[in-house]
Amino acid sequence: AQSVTQPDIHITVSEGASLELRCNYSYGATPYLFWYVQSPGQGLQLLLKYFSGDTLVQGIKGFEAEFKRSQSSFNLRKPSVHWSDAAEYFCAVAPNQAGTALIFGKGTTLSVSS
Amino acid sequence: SQTIHQWPATLVQPVGSPLSLECTVEGTSNPNLYWYRQAAGRGLQLLFYSIGIGQISSEVPQNLSASRPQDRQFILSSKKLLLSDSGFYLCAWTRTGLVTEAFFGQGTRLTVV
Numbered sequence: 039a040q041s042v043t044q045p046d047i048h049i050t051v052s053e054g055a056s057l058e059l060r061c062n063y064s065y066g067a068t069p070y071l072f073w074y075v076q077s078p079g080q081g082l083q084l085l086l087k088y089f090s091g092d093t094l095v096q097g098i099k100g101f102e103a104e105f106k107r108s109q110s111s112f113n114l115r116k117p118s119v120h121w122s123d124a125a126e127y128f129c130a131v132a133p134n135q136a137g138t139a140l141i142f143g144k145g146t147t148l149s150v151s152s
Numbered sequence: 153s154q155t156i157h158q159w160p161a162t163l164v165q166p167v168g169s170p171l172s173l174e175c176t177v178e179g180t181s182n183p184n185l186y187w188y189r190q191a192a193g194r195g196l197q198l199l200f201y202s203i204g205i206g207q208i209s210s211e212v213p214q215n216l217s218a219s220r221p222q223d224r225q226f227i228l229s230s231k232k233l234l235l236s237d238s239g240f241y242l243c244a245w246t247r248t249g250l251v252t253e254a255f256f257g258q259g260t261r262l263t264v265v
Contacts, residue, residue, distance in 0.1 A: 070251050081158075081242055081256035082196075089251075128195065132251050137184045137203045139211075140246075140254050144195035 040065045042131050044143035051119050052151050059114040059146050061129030070132035071112040072140065073103055077125050085127075088112060099123070124150045154179035158243045158257030165264055171216075171230040173260050175243030178224065183245040185226040186254065187218055190240040202226060203248070238264045 041064045051057050063069055070089050074082040086097025093105040103114045112129060126147050130140040158175045165171060177183050187199040198211045200218035208218050215234050219227045226243060243257040 072253055074256075079240075079259070079261065081258045082244075082254075084253050084255075087253050130254075132253075134251060136249050136251055137201075137246070138251075139186050139198045139201050142196040 040133055040141050042129050042141055042143035044129055044146050046146045048147045050149040050151055053121050054118050057116045057119045059127050061112045062110050063131045065131055067134050072130040073114050074128045075125050119150055121150045124148055156255055156257045162261045165233050167264055168232050171233050173228040175226045175257055176224055177245045182248045186244040187228050188242040233264045235264050
């Protein structure tokens with residue numbers, strides 16, 4: 039069965055420091071991968087997605103993610119974190135069947151210290 | 153452009169009372185629709201999904217039900233709420249016939265007292 043693992047439940051980063059959030063997936067075929075961000079009490083907003091092609095994908099708000107098939111990973115990065123980036127981040131994989139729901143990791147909460 | 157509306161934003165209901173949460177999508181036709189529940193530290197749990205009017209699939213046995221009376225309307229219901237039904241409920245949609253990203257509503261915070 040497909041699954042997504044986000045090993046870090048909570049991460050604290052200093053403002054201006056770099057960020058990397060980890061995501062590992064379990065899926066037999068070529069996955070469709072996503073990163074979402076959720077502010078408290080809000081819905082999820084798509085940051086970026088990977089379907090095929092270039093393994094380094096750029097998203098909104100200065101985020102990027104790299105797909106590494108050999109490591110079954112899709113880690114999210116940002117070179118310089120801003121206080122407004124504090125939120126919960128979810129990695130997700132879409133099974134290769136239209137209409138099937140995305141499978142989400144349990145999320146990583148990012149805190150930003152000044 | 154497509155938009156998704158979910159209401160109410162917050163709801164406090166007594167145990168044993170009924171529930172109706174509504175979600176509508178605008179700007180697209182025949183979307184795939186989903187209800188998720190989110191509990192702290194547990195990620196998103198898929199409750200129901202629908203690929204068409206009257207077609208509902210349930211992922212988790214529970215005290216809730218879902219209906220899709222119109223193409224772009226998805227309703228989450230309960231006849232009698234339990235304390236354990238408290239949580240943050242999210243509606244989402246994806247484009248039909250494709251593997252694509254999901255678009256989420258703003259969520260409903262349900263507190264059962």
